[in-house]
Amino acid sequence: xxxxxxxxxxxxxxxxxxxxxxxxxxxxxxxxxxxxxxxxxxxxxxxxxxxxxxxxxxxxxxxxxxxxxxxxxxxxxxxxxxxxxxxxxxxxxxxxxxxxxxxxxxxxxxxxxxxxxxxxxxxxxxxxxxxxxxxxxxxxxxxxxxxxxxxxxxxxxxxxxxxxxxxxxxxxxxxxxxxxxxxxxxxxxxxxxxxxxxxxxxxxxxxxxxxxxxxxxxxxxxxxxxxxxxxxxxxxxxxxxxxxxxxxxxxxxxxxxxxxxxxxxxxxxxxxxxxxxxxxxxxxxxxxxxxxxxxxxxxxxxxxxxxxxxxxxxxxxxxxxxxxxxxxxxxxxxxxxxxxxxxxxxxxxxxxxxxxxxxxxxxxxxxxxxxxxxxxxxxxxxxxxxxxxxxxxxxxxxxxxxxxxxxxxxxx
Amino acid sequence: xxxxxxxxxxxxxxxxxxxxxxxxxxxxxxxxxxxxxxxxxxxxxxxxxxxxxxxxxxxxxxxxxxxxxxxxxxxxxxxxxxxxxxxxxxxxxxxxxxxxxxxxxxxxxxxxxxxxxxxxxxxxxxxxxxxxxxxxxxxxxxxxxxxxxxxxxxxxxxxxxxxxxxxxxxxxxxxxxxxxxxxxxxxxxxxxxxxxxxxxxxxxxxxxxxxxxxxxxxxxxxxxxxxxxxxxxxxxxxxxxxxxxxxxxxxxxxxxxxxxxxxxxxxxxxxxxxxxxxxxxxxxxxxxxxxxxxxxxxxxxxxxxxxxxxxxxxxxxxxxxxxxxxxxxxxxxxxxxxxxxxxxxxxxxxxxxxxxxxxxxxxxxxxxxxxxxxxxxxxxxxxxxxxxxxxxxxxxxxxxxxxxxxxxxxxx
Numbered sequence: 001x002x003x004x005x006x007x008x009x010x011x012x013x014x015x016x017x018x019x020x021x022x023x024x025x026x027x028x029x030x031x032x033x034x035x036x037x038x039x040x041x042x043x044x045x046x047x048x049x050x051x052x053x054x055x056x057x058x059x060x061x062x063x064x065x066x067x068x069x070x071x072x073x074x075x076x077x078x079x080x081x082x083x084x085x086x087x088x089x090x091x092x093x094x095x096x097x098x099x100x101x102x103x104x105x106x107x108x109x110x111x112x113x114x115x116x117x118x119x120x121x122x123x124x125x126x127x128x129x130x131x132x133x134x135x136x137x138x139x140x141x142x143x144x145x146x147x148x149x150x151x152x153x154x155x156x157x158x159x160x161x162x163x164x165x166x167x168x169x170x171x172x173x174x175x176x177x178x179x180x181x182x183x184x185x186x187x188x189x190x191x192x193x194x195x196x197x198x199x200x201x202x203x204x205x206x207x208x209x210x211x212x213x214x215x216x217x218x219x220x221x222x223x224x225x226x227x228x229x230x231x232x233x234x235x236x237x238x239x240x241x242x243x244x245x246x247x248x249x250x251x252x253x254x255x256x257x258x259x260x261x262x263x264x265x266x267x268x269x270x271x272x273x274x275x276x277x278x279x280x281x282x283x284x285x286x287x288x289x290x291x292x293x294x295x296x297x298x299x300x301x302x303x304x305x306x307x308x309x310x311x312x313x314x315x316x317x318x319x320x321x322x323x324x325x326x327x328x329x330x331x332x333x334x335x336x337x338x339x340x341x342x343x344x345x346x347x348x349x350x351x352x353x354x355x356x357x358x359x360x361x362x363x364x365x366x367x368x369x370x371x372x373x374x375x376x377x378x379x380x381x382x383x384x385x386x387x388x389x390x391x392x393x394x395x396x397x398x399x400x401x402x403x404x405x406x407x408x409x410x411x412x
Numbered sequence: 413x414x415x416x417x418x419x420x421x422x423x424x425x426x427x428x429x430x431x432x433x434x435x436x437x438x439x440x441x442x443x444x445x446x447x448x449x450x451x452x453x454x455x456x457x458x459x460x461x462x463x464x465x466x467x468x469x470x471x472x473x474x475x476x477x478x479x480x481x482x483x484x485x486x487x488x489x490x491x492x493x494x495x496x497x498x499x500x501x502x503x504x505x506x507x508x509x510x511x512x513x514x515x516x517x518x519x520x521x522x523x524x525x526x527x528x529x530x531x532x533x534x535x536x537x538x539x540x541x542x543x544x545x546x547x548x549x550x551x552x553x554x555x556x557x558x559x560x561x562x563x564x565x566x567x568x569x570x571x572x573x574x575x576x577x578x579x580x581x582x583x584x585x586x587x588x589x590x591x592x593x594x595x596x597x598x599x600x601x602x603x604x605x606x607x608x609x610x611x612x613x614x615x616x617x618x619x620x621x622x623x624x625x626x627x628x629x630x631x632x633x634x635x636x637x638x639x640x641x642x643x644x645x646x647x648x649x650x651x652x653x654x655x656x657x658x659x660x661x662x663x664x665x666x667x668x669x670x671x672x673x674x675x676x677x678x679x680x681x682x683x684x685x686x687x688x689x690x691x692x693x694x695x696x697x698x699x700x701x702x703x704x705x706x707x708x709x710x711x712x713x714x715x716x717x718x719x720x721x722x723x724x725x726x727x728x729x730x731x732x733x734x735x736x737x738x739x740x741x742x743x744x745x746x747x748x749x750x751x752x753x754x755x756x757x758x759x760x761x762x763x764x765x766x767x768x769x770x771x772x773x774x775x776x777x778x779x780x781x782x783x784x785x786x787x788x789x790x791x792x793x794x795x796x797x798x799x800x801x802x803x804x805x806x807x808x809x810x811x812x813x814x815x816x817x818x819x820x821x822x823x824x
Binding site: 016019020050053054056057058061062064065066068069071072073075076078079080082083084086087093094096098099143144145 | 428431432462465466468469470473474476477478480481483484485487488490491492494495496498499505506508510511555556557
């Protein structure tokens, strides 16, 4: 029998009524001939409540104990979901990560799943029951409880779907799918019906918060389609799957913006090999990731270099870079926190030329200056002045046909 | 180094301030040269909150899932307590029952501890750390989470103290010890300084709720003294230990009353062997425990029989007994729910005669009629009219010198 994995997030587990409604949906999928395994998050607000207690003692409390604490939230959810399934007449057994055999590395609060031993879950599935598994948790070889990072229940679900060879992993949440642009910025933004794993990865990397990047990596690696859909209504969501030919007909699938980065610029560096290496080795040694980098040559034969880091890393990055100013013989250093990254994503770019030109023209027409550009085969990102973020996103959404005009007009 | 087990109940874990105060107390005992292991309950109200969620789905939800749910409460507590110990500079590691190796039988919601594998805990103790263990929980050989019954964290603590060969198990709670009589009934009731395991067992069986019976059984079996004391003040509590000679100097150590039982009476039964067996086998088959039993012979040569069961069992007990009326050729059956059991306990009774006579005389002087009597070597229980409970307890407390007269006068 084909297997489905259902994943329910915090708002979908927000109260008993919602939990029972999920149980009825699971029962319906079983009626349709599926075996269903379920992954759940903690009830909405619970993880925050627990970690606030920890912070009251010490905001820098031990990762091991924070994991012990926070994982209790999912344990409550699995038990309630199993009870709700019993209530609607479905056999169900709850499993902590330890019981389910979701093994992870030992890095507390940000552990990564290393393997899943599905034998106990398959036993339940094979007798027509529903295993209800705690998301967000892992267990080390030493039986220590880990957590996989905030929002990682999606990753638990995708990994479990992969391990069970599921036909699909349905991620139930409080939004009805992935939108081509943030509907809070673009009125009438279209919902994406179908998007490729690679596009979704680019979107997640560019600021889309619908799915955790790692969940998409798992799904792509094991070729398990993900569906993002709402648990509050009965309608299809957004399907994330391998690339199919029709996807190329759409030039741009989605637009994202991201205000979490800041830019550091060094002016007047000697244009010689090894300069970039010195800077980025220094940053990397401090655990600081650099996103975009550009290097340009001035008329004086000296080079200028700009790169972006996340704002929380900025002060560390400035410290590292300042130390190198003398070594590099740089003339000046500048920091700009008022920037935004705007990204368009689409597999259609591979087949159709001129997308970048259209993007830059569209921004130029609105008088928006581009500071930095970076591209992949299916993505173009630009860094602009933060103040122009929403204007840029709206203009690009219109340019690339990502707005449902009827909604836009009705709303206007 | 001598080992102490500290156990903190729900009110002692009620908020972060209290948890930190416990951590400082533990640190002080370590300063004194003890190794300390800690057992904690869920934060006050948490177990009720969780089980109320379960009841919202189904009051008869599966025991396995109720255990999965409720055990999350202690998991929160162990993590917070470990963090609090870190905060005051003490190494500490939290352990769920599964991690601590507290094995139980598989009877959910009322499991019994079968063995404790202390190796991981000893590792922590031996390097000067504090293992913080979840009370109330157990784990089966199949890695299923069980709970040991409401209030069973005391039992977890006593069992752990036994397994670790602890010098003493300190049960921290919101009362400052065991009182010779309920202070809500007897103004100025004396606090008991020292009481034997056997007396404490009799008290628990007679309605004292300070300690769970099973915790005392463990402590007695493994000869680990228990101390009941408050976590809200720094003062000694009540020590529960093996009997020592001085205890016999006190005639009556404590008085308890219990209004949770009801009495069933059968009149006019043929006085022949096997009658009692028929009744009590029938009740036992339904899982109903009988507490007190008396059989008396009337002038007509027929017997009357009375026995008590707990009020929740009453309707089942009546049903079972009614079915036997014809077989037994009983003339009539009666039920009395308005009864109370009043018990005096004291090892002094073994050495000193006349305690029962003094008790009955004291009650008679107040015009209190005795319906039933049962005794052990160190206990006398009487069943009386419920309305006279408080009067009986107060009179007996005065009779047997269990009232601090100065407090009584000051209060009056």
